[in-house]
Amino acid sequence: MASTSKSRIKPKKVRNTIFLNFLILLIVLFLSNIIQNSCPIMANNPLFVLAIESSCDDTAAAVMQNDKVLSNVVANQSIHGEYGGVVPELASRAHQQNIVPVIEMAIRKANIDKNQLNAIAFTQGPGLMGSLLVGSSFAKSLALALDIPLIAVNHMHAHILAHFIDEEGFDKPEFPFLALTISGGHTQIVKVNGFFDMEIIGETTDDAVGEAFDKSAKILGLPYPGGPLVDKYAQLGNPKAFAFTKPKVPGLDFSFSGLKTAILYFIQKQVKENPNFIEENLNDICASIQYTIIQILMDKLKLAVKETGIKQIAIGGGVSANSGIRKTMKEGEAKYGWKTFIPKFEYTTDNAAMIGIVGYQKYLHSNFEDNSVVSKARIEF
Numbered sequence: 572m573a574s575t576s577k578s579r580i581k582p583k584k585v586r587n588t589i590f591l592n593f594l595i596l597l598i599v600l601f602l603s604n605i606i607q608n609s610c611p612i613m614a615n616n617p618l619f620v621l622a623i624e625s626s627c628d629d630t631a632a633a634v635m636q637n638d639k640v641l642s643n644v645v646a647n648q649s650i651h652g653e654y655g656g657v658v659p660e661l662a663s664r665a666h667q668q669n670i671v672p673v674i675e676m677a678i679r680k681a682n683i684d685k686n687q688l689n690a691i692a693f694t695q696g697p698g699l700m701g702s703l704l705v706g707s708s709f710a711k712s713l714a715l716a717l718d719i720p721l722i723a724v725n726h727m728h729a730h731i732l733a734h735f736i737d738e739e740g741f742d743k744p745e746f747p748f749l750a751l752t753i754s755g756g757h758t759q760i761v762k763v764n765g766f767f768d769m770e771i772i773g774e775t776t777d778d779a780v781g782e783a784f785d786k787s788a789k790i791l792g793l794p795y796p797g798g799p800l801v802d803k804y805a806q807l808g809n810p811k812a813f814a815f816t817k818p819k820v821p822g823l824d825f826s827f828s829g830l831k832t833a834i835l836y837f838i839q840k841q842v843k844e845n846p847n848f849i850e851e852n853l854n855d856i857c858a859s860i861q862y863t864i865i866q867i868l869m870d871k872l873k874l875a876v877k878e879t880g881i882k883q884i885a886i887g888g889g890v891s892a893n894s895g896i897r898k899t900m901k902e903g904e905a906k907y908g909w910k911t912f913i914p915k916f917e918y919t920t921d922n923a924a925m926i927g928i929v930g931y932q933k934y935l936h937s938n939f940e941d942n943s944v945v946s947k948a949r950i951e952f
């Protein structure tokens with residue numbers, strides 16, 4: 572009986588072992604399926620995202636393969652130079668003319684077929700409403716036709732996250748870091764805790780830094796867009812030739828309206844005394860204006876580092892293309908012990924690659940929109 576009893580116990584242990592192994596196998600397969608569905612990269616599947624940017628006067632499209640840029644096409648609108656600034660109605664019409672050929676070129680340069688696309692990302696806002704609608708309408712239609720996810724992107728988030736585009740020779744910041752976003756419409760210091768966890772800790776109370784550059788250029792009689800010209804002439808001048816008072820704004824906020832007024836009054840006074848003052852001193856004037864603006868930005872950054880204890884600083888936005896700002900930021904590494912991140916030049920101004928990198932991250936988190944999503948000229952950060 573004892574031997575019979577033992578013979579009955581052994582098969583039971585075997586059955587338990589088989590069941591346990593089978594259960595483990597099911598769990599492994601289940602987890603493997605989750606990983607493959609939620610993280611295409613881990614499954615070695617290339618993820619292709621078409622990105623569309625149309626927030627202002629540049630029509631742009633890019634194709635991303637995961638976090639790498641396969642193509643990045645931008646069509647500029649030169650017509651606005653005749654009016655001294657962007658004309659919204661003209662910008663919208665130009666987007667309608669440019670969007671199809673720009674997207675076709677982006678897909679062709681990426682050397683893929685449109686049916687290989689996994690998602691379409693577009694700029695939801697902020698920006699000019701007429702311009703935004705062209706991009707969003709096209710994105711919605713194409714996503715519907717291809718039956719692929721639609722991803723809405725905040726333009727300002729894209730400027731910050733452009734640093735995560737995989738480019739040889741460019742480091743990526745680690746969370747948390749400080750982002751200085753400077754453009755024609757925005758001036759912000761943002762504490763970035765994660766891809767979708769950002770907090771504005773300082774911003775302009777009136778005009779943006781890009782507007783300060785452009786309006787100063789207009790006062791000097793330079794054509795639109797004048798910011799790059801101020802930078803060009805500043806490199807040939809003495810930055811301390813003329814002193815301009817820096818605005819006193821508490822905390823981490825900025826103000827540039829007072830500086831613009833001070834520059835206007837200064838030029839008017841000097842030209843009254845010497846009609847050729849601008850022509851004779853253009854390089855020094857531009858250098859002095861640029862030096863003052865850079866010092867305003869640096870003062871606030873130093874304060875932000877002191878208050879947060881974060882020494883990783885990334886800059887983004889169109890004005891981050893300014894050579895003086897880039898140079899001063901790099902010098903800050905040695906002076907203040909910062910680690911600075913400056914994006915590749917083509918990712919500073921409005922472009923679709925920066926929209927694509929956000930689209931890629933949102934795809935990994937299944938953060939999609941349906942066709943009811945709307946463009947917003949002003950959008951919550």
